[in-house]
Amino acid sequence: xxxxxxxxxxxxxxxxxxxxxxxxxDGKIVTLIGANGAGKSTTLRTITGLVKAASGSIQxxxxxxxxxxxxxxVTSGIAMSPEGRRVFPDMTVLENLKIGAYLRKxxxxxEKDIKWVYSLFPRLxxxxxxxAGTLSxxxxxxxxxxxxxxxxxxxxxxxxxxxxxxxxxxxxxFSIIREINRQGVTVLLIEQNANMAxxxxxxAYVLETGTITMSGTxxxxxxxxxVKEAYLGKxx
Amino acid sequence: xxxxxxxxxxGISVGGQYALIAIGYTLVYxxxxxxxxxxxDVFMVAGLVMVYATTSMPFYIALPLVLIATVILGxxxxxxxYKPLRSAPxxxxxxxxxxxxxxxxxxxxxxxxxxxxxxxxxxxxxxENVTILGASTKRVTLVTPVLTILLVVALxxxxxxxxxxxxxxxxxxxxETAQLMGIKINAVISMTFVIGSFLAxxxxxxxxxNYPSVAITSGGMPGLKAFVAAVFGGIGSIPGAVVGAFIIGxxxxxxxxxxYTTFSDAFTFALLIVVLCVKPTGLFGEKVTDKV
Ligand SMILES: Nc1ncnc2c1ncn2[C@@H]1O[C@H](COP(=O)(O)OP(=O)(O)O)[C@@H](O)[C@H]1O
Ligand SMILES: [Mg+2]
Numbered sequence: 001x002x003x004x005x006x007x008x009x010x011x012x013x014x015x016x017x018x019x020x021x022x023x024x025x026d027g028k029i030v031t032l033i034g035a036n037g038a039g040k041s042t043t044l045r046t047i048t049g050l051v052k053a054a055s056g057s058i059q060x061x062x063x064x065x066x067x068x069x070x071x072x073x074v075t076s077g078i079a080m081s082p083e084g085r086r087v088f089p090d091m092t093v094l095e096n097l098k099i100g101a102y103l104r105k106x107x108x109x110x111e112k113d114i115k116w117v118y119s120l121f122p123r124l125x126x127x128x129x130x131x132a133g134t135l136s137x138x139x140x141x142x143x144x145x146x147x148x149x150x151x152x153x154x155x156x157x158x159x160x161x162x163x164x165x166x167x168x169x170x171x172x173x174f175s176i177i178r179e180i181n182r183q184g185v186t187v188l189l190i191e192q193n194a195n196m197a198x199x200x201x202x203x204a205y206v207l208e209t210g211t212i213t214m215s216g217t218x219x220x221x222x223x224x225x226x227v228k229e230a231y232l233g234k235x236x
Numbered sequence: 237x238x239x240x241x242x243x244x245x246x247g248i249s250v251g252g253q254y255a256l257i258a259i260g261y262t263l264v265y266x267x268x269x270x271x272x273x274x275x276x277d278v279f280m281v282a283g284l285v286m287v288y289a290t291t292s293m294p295f296y297i298a299l300p301l302v303l304i305a306t307v308i309l310g311x312x313x314x315x316x317x318y319k320p321l322r323s324a325p326x327x328x329x330x331x332x333x334x335x336x337x338x339x340x341x342x343x344x345x346x347x348x349x350x351x352x353x354x355x356x357x358x359x360x361x362x363x364e365n366v367t368i369l370g371a372s373t374k375r376v377t378l379v380t381p382v383l384t385i386l387l388v389v390a391l392x393x394x395x396x397x398x399x400x401x402x403x404x405x406x407x408x409x410x411x412e413t414a415q416l417m418g419i420k421i422n423a424v425i426s427m428t429f430v431i432g433s434f435l436a437x438x439x440x441x442x443x444x445x446n447y448p449s450v451a452i453t454s455g456g457m458p459g460l461k462a463f464v465a466a467v468f469g470g471i472g473s474i475p476g477a478v479v480g481a482f483i484i485g486x487x488x489x490x491x492x493x494x495x496y497t498t499f500s501d502a503f504t505f506a507l508l509i510v511v512l513c514v515k516p517t518g519l520f521g522e523k524v525t526d527k528v
Contacts, residue, residue: 050412071418079416086413088406099402103418151418 001025002047002078002155002188007056009039009046016042018210019056024155024203029177029187031197031218033231034207040190041083043207044157047188048080049073060155075103079153083160083190085144089133093124096132096143100150110150117146120176138169145176149185156180157188162196174200194231198222206231242371243493244486249377249442251485252384256439257462258469258477259391260310260432266408266472267428270329274313274336276459277344278433282306282440283355283450284344290358299359303437310433311426319422344452352449363445380442387435388478395474400427408472457501461488464508470521479519 002024009017016039024030034040045051047058049070058065065073079100087096097117101110118125121142127135132143141161148156158177162170174196181187191197198204201218206227214221221227257279264272285305289298317332357363362376395401406414407424415421443458444450462477465484469476484507488500511518 048416050415069420070415071420074416074418082413082416086410088409088413090409091402091405095402099406099417099419102399102403147417 001059001061002186003057003059004043004047005057005059007043007046007058008054009042009051010054016210017046017053020207020210020212022205022212022215024186024188026154026186027181027184028202029181029189029200029218030203030205031189031191031201032205032207033191033194033197033221035231036192037209038207039210040207041159044080044159044188044190047073047157048078071103074151077152077154078157079148079151079155080157081141081144081148081159081161083163085137085140087132087135087140087143087147089131091132092129093132093135093143094128096147097124097150100147101152103151109152113150113152117149120149120179121146138165138172141165141169141173142176145173145180149180153185155186155188157190159190160192161189162191162193170196194227195222198227238370240490240493241369242373243489245368245371245373245377247486247489248482249380249485250489251482252380253439253443254458254462254465254485255384255478255481256387256435256442257458258465258481259388259474260436261463261466262469262471262474262477263428263432265466267404267425268318268329269326270318270333271463272432273330273333274317274340275432275436276455276462277337277340278306278310278313278455279436279440279443279459280450280452280455281309281340281344282433282437283444283454284348284353286358286441286444287353287355287450291356295359299441302441303434306433306437306440307430310429310436314426314429319425341452348452350452352451352454354449355444355447357445359441359445362442374446376442376445383438383442384478387438388474391431391435392474394431400424404428461504464504467508468511468518470518472522473518473520476518476520 005021006019007017008019020043032040032043042051046053047065049065049068053066060076060078088099091099097114101113104110123139124142124146127139132140135143145158145161161173165173170193177187177189178200189197189201198218198221204216204218204221205212206214206221214224214227257275260275261272264270282302286298286302289301313336317336318329321329321332362379364375365372366375366378368378395404403414403419403424404427406417406419407421411421461484462481465480466477468484469478469480484504487503491500491503
């Protein structure tokens with residue numbers, strides 16, 4: 001289980017996170033929704049170690065993550081598909097997957113996991129030798145997810161996987177997120193597309209300018225008037 | 237044609253030496269977006285170490301020592317002068333590089349007393365005369381291009397087919413995402429300086445065997461030429477640096493062969509200006525992307 005307590009993060013003078021606390025229980029899908037600039041990406045980037053926290057704590061199965069190097073955090077079973085996908089454009093699809101397993105040494109198991117990722121995303125297998133930069137947005141998102149899976153994470157964090165994708169493609173991605181979760185991977189999902197995220201989430205948090213303002217099950221927040229007004233639009 | 241032949245052979249050799257230096261510029265630029273102004277001075281230091289080492293010990297100990305000393309120098313420069321500036325503006329990094337360049341030259345001045353150190357046949361076999369197609373030349377002229385090509389092939393293999401090479405390519409594209417994969421960025425950057433310095437040391441040994449002495453400013457011209465070669469080929473691109481270096485080496489020598497020796501340096505820098513005006517990305521360069 002991932003447990004964040006009273007986490008503060010600043011960028012120079014800007015307070016991006018003002019003491020947030022949240023929990024991601026094992027085996028669940030947890031979502032963090034919020035408007036642009038609320039601090040969602042900052043939360044994930046602090047968990048991975050890309051951003052340094054000012055104070056607070058992030059416990060992962062009882063172990064403190066703050067102050068650990070990124071590679072140690074990845075090795076401990078946390079992976080992230082970053083905002084904007086960030087696949088390596090000059091590498092092939094296969095190389096992108098291999099680099100996701102950079103810290104692993106078990107060659108045979110890596111081969112197995114490549115097959116596993118290809119079974120989740122058959123479109124990637126067809127494009128194994130294609131340069132990642134030439135993939136469509138949806139395919140790049142699949143690759144970013146597949147690449148993160150290659151470290152064989154216990155906790156998979158996704159930063160706005162639906163960003164800029166057509167609705168049908170978004171549905172594909174979300175159904176695969178569910179499938180990954182069914183196979184035992186805990187998911188922490190960040191979304192502006194609150195509707196889709198809340199529908200698949202066991203647990204949800206609302207982040208507003210660096211503070212958590214609401215939490216509950218996905219269904220609870222989906223039914224909440226304030227959430228409806230602020231994040232779901234009138235007709236949803 | 238027959239009169240030009242020795243110049244052509246020489247040009248290929250000089251091109252190889254430029255290539256070995258140019259790769260250091262292009263690798264470091266690829267990963268840090270930094271023109272490492274100290275690189276020419278690292279090249280000069282390798283020459284000095286060769287002079288000192290070969291006069292005081294057998295060459296089979298001296299030459300590996302030159303390689304090791306140069307690699308350590310490159311590694312230390314990065315750790316001391318560039319690593320602390322990782323998140324500083326690019327301009328600070330550049331100024332630091334210029335500072336390192338002057339620091340090395342001044343240290344070399346202190347050690348040599350400002351006197352050019354004579355090179356006296358440091359690697360005997362390589363300085364012997366041979367005759368090729370009727371032209372007489374030193375063996376180093378033939379060894380250089382062959383060794384250069386072998387090293388470039390090895391480097392390209394390393395970059396395209398090994399794990400550390402994959403990490404270097406990833407880091408050159410995107411620091412943050414590379415880190416998310418578990419790649420230790422600092423180790424990868426150190427590795428590029430180690431490789432660049434190693435190749436510069438090889439280039440230096442080949443270059444200075446043909447010269448009467450090593451002075452503290454001896455790194456300047458070859459360093460600049462190699463830099464032009466890297467820009468001409470498209471900075472950041474290894475094939476670009478190699479092709480650019482051979483073209484410049486050949487052109488310079490052909491110009492000399494035609495009797496315009498005075499203009500051979502000017503040609504190289506004129507070429508730089510033309511490239512920057514007409515095709516700033518060089519022969520093989522990609523669009524310059526600003527890295528965050
Ligand atoms: N590298 C940075 N430097 C300075 N400010 C930043 C940086 N990254 C994010 N911020 C600021 O921190 C706040 C939260 O940003 P972010 O976590 O990216 O929000 P979200 O992902 O919810 O859109 C914003 O005000 C943003 O401008
Ligand atoms: Mg964001």
